[in-house]
Amino acid sequence: MPLFAVALMLGGCAFGSADYDGVTYTADRGVSDQPFPKNYRPELLAFLHTYLNDPTNVRSAAIAEPVQREVGGRQRYVTCLRYSAKDFGGHYTPMRDRAALYIDGRLDRLIEKPGEICAGANYAPFPELEKLTR
Template sequence: MGRSAKIVVMMLLPIMLSACAAIDDSKPITYTDDRGVSSQPFPKNYRTEVLAFLRTYLNDPVGVRDAVMAEPVERVVGGRQRYVACLRFSPRESDGGYREPRVRGILFVDGRLDRIIENAVEPCAGVAYSPFAELEKMTR
């Protein structure tokens, strides 16, 4: 192969490789079997998963007050059907005091805890809370 042929191949190689790496926009990249707006499975162990998550989420999980939680309900979040468990609590601050209770949404994908929604006013509207004593009794 001559020098000019090698240069042509080297110039065409990136173009050929980019054609192989074309992304199919009809299928978004996801790490779960995301069924979009179709029905999601109910998160069976949601209380246990929420407690385990909050143990790492809260700076100090000891001394939480006024903890209540709503059973997961299906809501559309980000255009997708998801189960959301709503939680309201007052964590102890670093100065030992307490603020007003915080409302958080715990988002589940495919029956597993996915993430927390910091501002959960809309997805948690109209839910029925019940005491969440396990959170108030949590230790380090």
Template sequence: MLLLPLALAACAGEGQNSITYTNDRGVADQPYPANYRPELLAFMKTYLNNPVGVKDAAMAEPVQRTVGGRLRYVVCLRYNAKDTDGSYRGVRERAILFVDARLDRIVEDASEPCAGAAYAPFPDLEKMTR
């Protein structure tokens, strides 16, 4: 019985406020995530409570950063999404990490991995539907 909590804790990722989706092999030379835009849009469609009507969407191109002691491609994202009651929650900043060119996890506290990111408008996020 003690193995279950340990196994569940291992699924939580490298740090607080992150959710991991891939098996991180720890490889240092990561390939560029060529399909980061469609992967990011597909993920955000399920991540957001209400993907319709996102405002103020902006994204930074993938850059390599050290996160959790490992070199990763990071895409920084800013957006203002509706909550379940239809009201806007305010602008959020998230770091999206890629491992082996695939979306791996979202880091909700993006202040460190996204410091100095150069954002550009991301209208595709604002055009999402259910």
């Protein structure tokens, strides 16, 4: 199998629904005593800078402080965010909720359909996301 096909398959596993499938990009030791992700904002901004089709002029960005939630049967820190960003055609998408999952204090993945993980999240403005540049 060509290397680019393998990379494409793995890249597709980085995102998903709240149904945690066990694919992880950090060394998940499986411990439930997880450290608080101290650098969650800068890590998340760096990731979103490359994740978003157009990281400029994001609208209505909001973020919730990291809280511990059960994901895939394990306690993990999760921070929820919502925003409206531009699509490939330069049009704004509807508001989207996402959940950033942290393992051992580091960003591991972005869950595109967080469902119950972000239910009741206490959002606050996230102006740093709205100020991203290319």
